[in-house]
Amino acid sequence: MSSATAARTRTAFRPELAPDGTQQPVVDVVIPVLNEELALPGCIKTLHAFLSDSFPLPWRITIADNGSTDRTWAIAQELCESHEHVFARRLDIRGRGAALKQTWRESPAAIVAYMDVDLSTDLDAFLPLVAPLISGHSEVAIGTRLARSARVHRGAKREIVSRLYNLIIRVGFGAGFSDAQCGFKAVHAEVVRPILDKISDDKWFFDTELLLLAEYNGLRIHETPVDWYEDVDTRVKVCRTAWDDLRGLWRMAWAMSTGAARVPVTRRSELAPLHPQATIAEPRNPLLAKLLSFAMVGVVSTVLHTLLYLLLRAAWSPAMANLAALCVATLFNTEANRRWTFRRHGGPPLRAHFRAGLLFALNYLVTTVVVTAVVQALPEHGRAMEVTTLIAAYLAVTIFRFVALDRWVFRSAERTVSP
DSSP states (O other): OOHHHHHHHHHHHSOOBOTTSOBOOSEEEEEEESSOTTHHHHHHHHHHHHHHHHOOSOEEEEEEEESOOSSHHHHHHHHHHHSTTEEEEEESSOOHHHHHHHHHHHOOSSEEEEEOTTOOBOGGGHHHHHHHHHHTSOSEEEEESSSTTOEEEOOHHHHHHHHHHHHHHHHHHOOSOSOSOOSEEEEEHHHHHHHHHHOOOOSTTHHHHHHHHHHHTTOOEEEEEOEEEOOSSOSOOHHHHHHHHHHHHHHHHHHHHHTTTOOOOOOOOOOOOSSTTOOOOOOOOHHHHHHHHHHHHHHHHHHHHHHHHHHHHTTSOHHHHHHHHHHHHHHHHHHHIIIIISOOOSSOSHHHHHHHHHHHHHHHHHHHHHHHHHHHHOTTOOHHHHHHHHHHHHHHTHHHHHHHIIIIIIHHHHHHHOO
């Protein structure tokens, strides 16, 4: 850990006294509730007992009632009176996202967390969840139900929807986190508050928007495998929520592509050795690394393009077979180069793929004209000559593709979103 990060951690997490002489909490656990008069008492009693018995840092519990119409608010007040370190906040607007944004902004704690009122996530994962934030290693921590070591019990419908949704995020946005919507998260309050001001969703998409913005703006996200079971008595309407989430993903993709998702957050300092006599290795040659990665991706995409062409050529004309094969190969080539060669992990690949589509048009024009000319000029040609000509034409535009990807597709997109 760098000295700057260490200094920030010592200042942020040293237990302090409030003006009235009471100890300020280091961790604030928010429980967002909406018409949960039955579930709330058991949740608070269980969580309070757990934190009292086993949590080593000063803590408090905040009940965030976001628009309940039953006895939830009255019960929350009773729990505050009967349990030490339990507070309540009533909001007039509904939505888990709205409740968390408001209570996290107002909290005096250095670390703010939340969990669902049904306590579906086993509490043994709570200390591992907040530990990376306490040490200064990470700024955001989430529970994940999709890690290999996680233990999960839920129905097939919710399992399928969850996995498909997270797959869309990982493929479409290049996200490094695995589970966007597990109701078990914690953040470094001071660092994440600027991101809270940027989040526009007040409902269930809040979690995804928080994580995408955090990763996009260079914050480190730690994942903790959890034990989790599905409580069928839930306020979540899976299909409606999934549709709203897809709309939110489209909005986030646009914001990242236009640079509107940039937030001025406090990042970790530059990487530096801890030992004062450390011998630092020479940095790798960036151009050589790019060329090697580009070459390996190019070999794989060329083989993929050739095999698909041969498979489709048996039934289609050279132009149609080349079009289909080139579509697949170009999609793979662009995404692989985006992630590995040019290392653009900070946002969705929409702009990169759009610009690469223009390169695709040029590539298709060159390869199709060449292979069609061979077919027409040499009626008795063999399939081997046809494929050899196609590969030669494909490789002929490789150097141009490398320069265009580096100077126009990816670097231009990076300039657009730079702060």
